[in-house]
Amino acid sequence: MPTALITGATAGIGAAFARRLAADGFSLVLVSRDETRLAEAAERLKQKYGVAVDVLPADLATDDGLERVEARLREGVDCLVNNAGFGHPGHFLEVPLEDEVRMLKVHCEAVLRFTLAALPGMRARGRGAVINVASVAAFFTRGTYSASKAWVVNFSESTAAEVGDPKIRIMALCPGFVRTEFHQRASMDVSGIPGFLWLQADAVVNEAMRDLALGRTVSIPDPRYKAIVAVGRLIPRGLTHRISAMIGRK
Numbered sequence: 520m521p522t523a524l525i526t527g528a529t530a531g532i533g534a535a536f537a538r539r540l541a542a543d544g545f546s547l548v549l550v551s552r553d554e555t556r557l558a559e560a561a562e563r564l565k566q567k568y569g570v571a572v573d574v575l576p577a578d579l580a581t582d583d584g585l586e587r588v589e590a591r592l593r594e595g596v597d598c599l600v601n602n603a604g605f606g607h608p609g610h611f612l613e614v615p616l617e618d619e620v621r622m623l624k625v626h627c628e629a630v631l632r633f634t635l636a637a638l639p640g641m642r643a644r645g646r647g648a649v650i651n652v653a654s655v656a657a658f659f660t661r662g663t664y665s666a667s668k669a670w671v672v673n674f675s676e677s678t679a680a681e682v683g684d685p686k687i688r689i690m691a692l693c694p695g696f697v698r699t700e701f702h703q704r705a706s707m708d709v710s711g712i713p714g715f716l717w718l719q720a721d722a723v724v725n726e727a728m729r730d731l732a733l734g735r736t737v738s739i740p741d742p743r744y745k746a747i748v749a750v751g752r753l754i755p756r757g758l759t760h761r762i763s764a765m766i767g768r769k
């Protein structure tokens with residue numbers, strides 16, 4: 520049975536990946552910090568899909584957490600979903616430095632280290648998949664969050680090109696607004712975001728899995744967001760800065 524390791528698997532997009540990959544017959548390794556939620560999620564998935572589910576509690580903002588997940592990945596997995604992440608409220612200059620560094624550790628260092636830990640086994644077996652959850656924010660400007668997600672997109676495309684093996688898929692997933700715990704956890708006011716812009720996590724994951732099967736290296740689920748990214752590339756950068764700055768302020 521193939522194995523998938525998913526970070527941030529207890530909520531939102533990560534939980535949707537866990538459901539989808541369990542339904543596809545993968546054994547799972549679930550990673551996040553809250554041990555109670557991990558145990559509950561594992562039990563639900565085992566009951567519903569009849570697959571083996573291990574839990575690996577780890578804080579990806581710590582070296583110890585990163586090392587324990589790397590060790591599990593070196594044992595070999597068929598699919599890695601680097602999904603754990605979070606947002607900050609407020610303007611860049613108001614966010615404490617330690618919170619910005621924590622974000623870079625979870626969004627970038629974890630993605631780098633886990634990809635490097637998983638790839639040798641995938642190359643030895645001649646197959647595998649790495650899905651790095653970025654964001655539509657990668658194509659716009661909004662502080663360290665969008666900068667870190669732009670790194671994830673570029674890193675995923677670069678790594679896919681370097682590996683150069685169509686049987687080892689490496690893809691950045693760039694969702695728009697998805698109904699999860701993300702915005703509430705970050706104390707973001709998203710009341711101004713129109714209803715039609717909200718996506719469902721399961722639909723995002725299904726589209727991501729379709730794009731992965733097609734061999735895409737960047738997946739932007741939903742035609743609305745494909746259009747937003749395309750238009751964003753055409754309009755002046757100064758205007759996109761102003762629009763980005765208005766979204767999700769506390």
Ligand SMILES: NC(=O)c1ccc[n+]([C@@H]2O[C@H](COP(=O)([O-])OP(=O)(O)OC[C@H]3O[C@@H](n4cnc5c(N)ncnc54)[C@H](OP(=O)(O)O)[C@@H]3O)[C@@H](O)[C@H]2O)c1
Pocket residue numbers: 526527528529530531532533550551552553556577578579580602603604605625652653654655693694695696697698699700701702704
């Ligand atoms: N929701 C959106 O609108 C949206 C849009 C674009 C991209 N994204 C990206 O999608 C990914 C998932 O977000 P989501 O919306 O599903 O968020 P969510 O519902 O808040 O879930 C976040 C998950 O990450 C885990 N996590 C957070 N910090 C962690 C840490 N330091 N170590 C280990 N696990 C950690 C959480 O579990 P614990 O708290 O138990 O650790 C939880 O399982 C993120 O990378 C986010 O940037 C989200």
